[in-house]
Amino acid sequence: MRRPEAKYRVYYFPHFHYDVVWRFNRRDCSYINHRLLRHVAVLCSIFPDFKFGVEDAYQFMEIERRDPALFKRLKEEASRGRLVVVDGQYLMADSFLPGGEVFVREILRGKRYVKEKLGLDVKVGWLVDSFGLNAQIPQIYVDAGYRWLVFGRGRERKPGSADFKWRGLDGTEILTHYLCSKHSYHVGIFAEHLYDNLEELRMYAATKHILMPCGVGSCPFPEWVLRAVEDFEEKHPEYEIELSTPEDYFKALEEEGVELPVEEGEMYSGERIFDSVWSTRMWVKLGYFKVRNLILNAERFSTIAWLLGKPYPERELKEAWDQVLFLAFHDVVTGTSVDEVFYEVSDVIDILITSLSSILSSALGYIASKACIGSRSIVIFNPNSFESKGYVEYELRFSPEEKVKHVEVEGVPCELVEEERDVEGWLRRAKLGFIATAPPLGYRVYRLRHASSPEGLRRIHGRTYIDNGRVRVEVDPITGVLTVIDRELGSFKCRLELENEVGSVYSHRDITRDLAGLVAAEGERSSNKPVFNVSDVQVIEGSVSQRLLVKEELYGCFWPYRLHEHFGIELHRQKLMDVEKEVRIYRGLPWVEVVVRLKNKFPHIRLRWCFDLGFKGRYVASTAFGAIERRPEPKEHPMEDWMDYSCEEKGFTLFTRGIPGHQVEEGKVYLTLLRSVDLLSYGDKGPIMPVPDALELNRDYVFEFAFMLHRGGWKEVKAWREALCFVNPLMPMLVEPAKAKGELPGDEFSFLSxxxxxxxxxxxxxxxxxxxxxxxxxxxxxxxxxxxxxxxxxxxxxxxxxxxxxxxxxxxxxxxxxxxxxxxxxxx
The missing domain is CATH 2.60.40.2220 (Immunoglobulin-like)
Structure with missing residues (x-):
């Protein structure tokens, strides 16, 4: 009997979703990778029509190193078109936290390897497990040679909406498929539910073509599903199912000629995003931020040094990049793996900071040695492609033979931050602070000279504010609440707030807000809540900087705890947190800097810094290679380096050094400093596993961020430029005149602008x-x-x-x- 023509064509795609770490450590995941790819090689020999997809270049690198014979076999299957690569990044990175440049290096490293070793030019992007996608993905992927994209998180699931054209920030479009099934990329793995799952996919399909991925990784490929597919076709002739690839699916979709809708912006909606990973295990985020800056700056200045004659550190940078790309993996930088994984991550970060600092220092030293410098000087290097300005501190050391009484930087206001002298009064150590500028991706030389008596920092007792003529910052010595006053643009208050946190590494969950509101906050006192106690306020003032230091402790109990507003508080007990807030303002810089040092002993809390701005504005945040306007809503978003909240009359810009998680509500901006959780998941997003490291207890944290009020919007004030001056700051280096050879100018020079x-x-x-x-x-x-x-x-x-x-x-x-x-x- 002739088979009736099928109404729907199903592209059944077995593939391997690989987590280099998550439930298991890297060693165990390497075993799983080897085990499953051996099985794939066997299946290719048994089933002539079998096709299988692999996501990451790293998987092949592991096999090439561990089992050359298997690698050869897989390469043969790739040449026959039976083994395909989708996406082909080094590892599937998070698309927000690593930063745009690191994200594209995942593609560069992986895609070139796949082409060189396997002869495959990957055309299908495959981001099935990243926790939302940044708005530049269409441009990035098209530029990297991809024609189509499949993703699994970040969009609402609506009937008929699986396929669409996604338009990036620059206008680039890419044909995109969203995995709408509740089973996402492993929908095809369940032989017994094949009909129900296909009916679900049919509901979301935009045409008669249906992509049905069968993602393994959680188990080997279930070969019995192949027989189930054959049986299914006989019972359900309306479906034609073939073992195929996403490339075949997209080509058929294009031949269909159906006009698909165009969507713009980032993919960060729906139930599959995890909007609290941006503040999980903050030590990972802060460490990664340092590493990211170090490797990009080490690479820039090593390239300049190479052009001047220094050998390029190719091997050292390549090894470092592979480790950075591991840190950028979507279950590493987000903090969402088991604790065991982060023992290795901690070691990797420490090693990278040491090695990359050495590479950067070597490159800067070589460049400085080429400058014609006639006296002892501090050379200020600018890593940015525009002129940068910032406050610089540098510590000088002197030998007993030098006999130096006082020292200063020539030609600019300078303050003595710290000093150490011997018994005869000669300087042994002096830390100088000054405002420096440097030309684009270049250097400026600041010469040192003996001084009669430079002005040092002085402590001012009894004062609770700092003021540079434009901005004044006051602290309430009782509550610790800060008031920021801009003489032209008005004022607002800042305070620390604690919320209950009984969520997981993925999600915030507060079970006390409806009962009792915040757990604690500066300026609030309640008999059954912890209370902030201000123990010390100091003002330190110099000729360049002013610093407001506020020391506080959070206590769980105090007495009297009733009628304390009449009697005052005499006893504080059960200390839960040590906090030191240092606020700095400078002469000649538009922003206010904040350093928060804390040690937390309070489990299951979320700590946030609240800016109560008091005006309604538009919310824009930096993202990979650009900025995106977002709707204020009650969930956290990531920023790459900065965010802005502006109305017609004024605006507020916030920039941070590695603190991505924030939330914007009408008139308020919250910066999340840490979350304390002890479960990987409640079973909804992964295994129910304790993760005590994520409780964030007894760690010494230092959080650095800055903000400014301004007229106009973010474009008018060039928010990205101000942010980068703070986020990627000037770098000082001491140069002795004997080491200067004189090939480059001795005052300032720009290599690129x-x-x-x-x-x-x-x-x-x-x-x-x-x-x-x-x-x-x-x-x-x-x-x-x-x-x-x-x-x-x-x-x-x-x-x-x-x-x-x-x-x-x-x-x-x-x-x-x-x-x-x-x-x-x-x-x-």
Missing amino acids: LPDHAVLTCLKRSEDGRHVVARFYEASGSQGEASLTLFKEPREVLLSNITEEKEEPCSLNVKLRPFQIVTLKLAL
Whole structure:
């Protein structure tokens, strides 16, 4: 009997979703990878039509190292089209926390490896487990050579909506499929539920074509499902099922010619995102932030040093990059793996900070040695592609033979922050502070000289405010609440707030808010709640900086606990937290800096800094290679480095050093400093596993952030520029005149510059070793031009892409779309 024509065509795609860590450590996951890929090789030999997909290049690297014979076999299957690679990143990174440049390096490292070793040019993006996707994914993926994209988290599930065109911030579009099934990427694994699951997929399908992934990793591939598929087709002739690939699915979808809707913005909605991972295990976020800055700056200045004659540290940087890409994995930087994983992560961060600091210091030292410097000087290096300004502290040490009484920086206001003298009064150690500026990606030399008596910092007793003429910051010595007063733009209050936290590493859950409100807050006292007690307030003032220091403790009990507003408090007991807030303002800088040092002994709390701004505004946050406008709502969002909240009359910009989690409600901005949880999951998002490390107890934390009030919006004040001056600050280095050879100017010099609206994210030696790669993006959301200025005239300028494969002749003057990413290859 002739089979009736099928109404629906199903593309059944067995694949391997690989977690390099999560429930298990890296060693165990390596075993699982080897075990499953051996099984795949066997299945390929048994079933002639079998096809299978692998996500990460790292999986093949592990097999190549561990089992060369298996790797050879997998390579053969790839050449026959039976083993395919989807996405092909080094590892599936989180798309928000690593930062745009690190994210594209996952693609660069992985996609080039897959092409070189397996001969495959990956065309399908496959981000099935990242916790939401940033708004630049369409541009990033199209630029890297992908034609289609599949993802599994970050969107509402609606009938008929699985397929759409996703438009990025710059206007780039990519044909996209969202895995709408409640089973997401492993919907096809359940042979006994094949009909129900296909009916669910049919409901979400936009056409007669249905993509049915069968994701393994949690178990080996269940080969009996293949027989179940054959039996299913006989019973349900309306479905035609074939073992296929996402590429086949997308080609059929394009041939169908159905006009699909266009969606814009980031994918950060629906029930599958985890909106509290941005503040889980904050020590990981802060450590990763340091590592990210270090590797990008070490790479930039190593490239400059290479152009000046120093050997390029290729091996050292490659090894470091592989470890950074591991940290960027979606279950590492988010803090969502079992505790055992983070013992290794802690070691990796420590090793990277040491090794990358050495690479950076070596490159800076080499560059400084080329400058014509005639006297002992502090050389200030600027890692940004625009002129930067910031407060710099540098500690000098003196030998007994030097006989120095006083020292200062020539030509700029300078303050003595700390000093140490011998018994005869000669300086042995002096820490100087001053406001420095440096040209784009270059240096400025600040010479040291003997001084009669430089002004040191002085403590002012009894004062509870600091004031630089424009901004005044006051502290209530009883409550610890801060008031920020801008003489032109008004005032607002800041305070620390504690909420109950009985969620997991993924999700915030507060069971006391409806009963009792906040657990504790500065300025609030209740008989059954912990209370903040201000134990000391100091003002330290210099010629350049002013510092307000507030020491507080959080106590669980106090007496009298009733009528305390009449009697006062005499006893504080059961200390739960030590807090020191240091607020700094400077002469000549527009922002207010805050350092919060704390040690927490209070489990199951969420600690947030609340800015009570008191006006209604528009909310914009930095994201990978750009900025995104968001709707204020009661959930946390990540920022890459900064966020802004502005109305027509004024605005507020916040920038942080590695503190991504924040929430915006009408008139208020909350910055989450830490969350204390002890469960990986309640069984809804993963295994029910204790994770005591995530309780954040007895760690010494230092949180650094800054903010400013301004007129106009974020574009007018160039918020990205102010943020980067703080987030990626100036770097000082002491240079002795004997080491200066005089090839470079002895006052200041710029190696590379871009206009303010273009931001450099990468300067490196190309993968082939023949070019310099410079990557930048348009930061203001406006169309325009960018002219790249270099200290050497390039012999050739090529327009390239993320994978460095494209080479089209161009000039150093580039027209830019809003938020466009540009990669240039330069022959110098």
